[in-house]
Amino acid sequence: MAVGVAGLRGAFGNGAEHRASAIVDTMQGGGEPMHAGFRRAHARGLCVSGRFIASGDAAALSSAGLFAAGESQVLGRMSIGGGSPVAPEASAGVRSMALAITQADGQQWRMAMNTPPVLAVGTPEAFHDQLRAMAPDPATGKPDPARIAAFFEAHPESAAFRAWQAAYTASDSWANTQYHGINAFVLVDAQGQRQPVRWTMVPEASFVPLGDGAHSDDALSREFQQRLADGPLRWTLRLQLAEPGDPVDNGALPWPDTRRTVDAGTVELTSARPQEGGDCNGLNFDPLVLPEGIEPSDDPVLHARRAAYAESLRRRARETLLEGAP
Numbered sequence: 001m002a003v004g005v006a007g008l009r010g011a012f013g014n015g016a017e018h019r020a021s022a023i024v025d026t027m028q029g030g031g032e033p034m035h036a037g038f039r040r041a042h043a044r045g046l047c048v049s050g051r052f053i054a055s056g057d058a059a060a061l062s063s064a065g066l067f068a069a070g071e072s073q074v075l076g077r078m079s080i081g082g083g084s085p086v087a088p089e090a091s092a093g094v095r096s097m098a099l100a101i102t103q104a105d106g107q108q109w110r111m112a113m114n115t116p117p118v119l120a121v122g123t124p125e126a127f128h129d130q131l132r133a134m135a136p137d138p139a140t141g142k143p144d145p146a147r148i149a150a151f152f153e154a155h156p157e158s159a160a161f162r163a164w165q166a167a168y169t170a171s172d173s174w175a176n177t178q179y180h181g182i183n184a185f186v187l188v189d190a191q192g193q194r195q196p197v198r199w200t201m202v203p204e205a206s207f208v209p210l211g212d213g214a215h216s217d218d219a220l221s222r223e224f225q226q227r228l229a230d231g232p233l234r235w236t237l238r239l240q241l242a243e244p245g246d247p248v249d250n251g252a253l254p255w256p257d258t259r260r261t262v263d264a265g266t267v268e269l270t271s272a273r274p275q276e277g278g279d280c281n282g283l284n285f286d287p288l289v290l291p292e293g294i295e296p297s298d299d300p301v302l303h304a305r306r307a308a309y310a311e312s313l314r315r316r317a318r319e320t321l322l323e324g325a326p
């Protein structure tokens with residue numbers, strides 16, 4: 001038991017639980033939760049499922065069974081950024097895809113991906129400062145643009161993120177959106193060779209910009225379910241391979257576009273349903289749940305994410321139990 005607890009502490013990193021609790025407090029606005037029972041981030045979403053069809057091309061890089069040519073089951077969630085389960089979907093600044101891919105031997109790869117290819121900052125402390133800078137001003141109830149601008153000025157490492165944000169045009173669907181894993185991971189092959197990677201989900205559906213007209217609050221959910229009625233939706237899982245010297249511990253710093261890529265396979269989604277009472281609702285898409293053959297990089301944000309996702313799940317599970325929330 002003592003060994004187990006010590007192991008768990010080690011896995012969460014020193015002080016990570018304390019910091020996670022503070023970060024999740026900031027995410028929920030500092031006081032009582034406004035939306036009991038819901039995720040403290042990416043609160044609005046849909047449960048989805050389907051399969052991952054491996055090309056076999058990444059099997060030489062990683063011994064994980066899911067990369068060998070063949071199929072694995074997928075349970076996932078499409079969502080928007082933010083802590084409100086009733087926020088309008090189409091205009092959200094961040095869209096997301098989270099997946100749990102289960103190998104034939106039961107081992108899972110859980111991943112949570114966002115629209116930006118990079119983070120604004122590279123450490124959990126700076127990420128927490130960013131959340132504070134972006135929090136609504138109590139006087140106006142809205143974020144303070146001057147405070148946000150001052151934050152970015154104090155963090156020059158946010159240059160790539162800001163360039164992405166300035167060029168970003170939202171599409172009209174979750175289906176034709178690219179999603180990025182952002183933090184680096186390490187693929188390990190059968191001989192123990194290690195290759196740091198990042199990845200992108202590249203949609204098969206073609207890009208159509210989001211129109212200027214009015215959109216219902218649930219525009220993305222409705223549209224996604226309508227598309228699925230016409231057939232499966234697909235993304236290519238494209239791995240980007242780091243070269244020596246590329247930063248593997250800082251999600252704010254992109255790697256050159258010229259890096260070699262390997263298409264590991266296709267994610268095919270075939271069904272979607274509301275998250276309330278859905279099979280993805282109780283799932284924590286902890287990015288450190290990994291099969292053998294995929295390991296975390298030294299990026300400290302990964303460990304902060306594990307601790308924060310666990311804290312959010314603890315809170316929402318307790319609320320669901322005590323208050324009957326979804």
Ligand code: HEM
Nearest residue numbers: 039041042077096098112113114127181182308309312313
């Ligand atoms: C220190 C950095 C981060 C913190 C503290 C953080 C925190 C959180 C928390 C608390 C949740 C709710 C978890 C739950 O209740 O199940 C969440 C969900 C999520 N996060 Fe993060 N996050 C961070 C970075 C990232 C990054 C870099 C990405 C993308 C690469 C990401 C993508 C997501 C997604 C997609 C979800 C929703 C997962 C789902 O559908 O259940 N997060 N995050």
